[in-house]
Amino acid sequence: MKSTLVTLTITFFLLITGCASVPMAAKEDDKARKEFTVPSADIAGLYIYRNSMIGGALKKTVSLNGKIIGETAPNTYFYKDIKPGRHILSTESEFSDNTLELNAKGGENYYVQQYIKLGVFVGGANLKLVSEEEGKKGVMECKLAVETNTIEQPSTSQLTE
Secondary structure (H helix, E strand, C coil): CHHHHHHHHHHHHHHHHHCCCCCCCCHHHHHCCCCCCCCCCCCCCEEEEEECCCCCCCCCCEEEEEEEEEEEEEEEEEEEECCCCEEEEEEEHHHHHEEEEEECCCCCEEEEEEECCCCCCCEEEEEEEEEEHHHHHHHHEEEEECCCCCCCCCCCCCCCC
């Protein structure tokens, strides 16, 4: 019994403080995305970031309209050009995906924070839309991750359906 408690305690702390890694984009691409250029009127920009070390050992999948963008790790973000209109973002959690609906307008950037929350067996994740000010600050604390949803990566000028 005592050894089980010790094992569970160690596992818990590793999940909270460990360090997961994901494929990262080139420094030049990261720098360019951190200029926060306002998109043209026919597209919207979407930043999805995770700027917390809580759950550092956990990688969490992020999807847009049912298509996987990739996995996040602590202090990483994704950027997507999206069409104006309704979009559903989702992230894996302990028992089922958590979702966020976004009604994007062209010519605007949107900032969504992914955060880790403690669960019964393993940490889960959730998403929240944040202000431009909070979003820019969060993205600046992160580095751009490479999308892992396809073998061939789309260029930054391609739009998400």
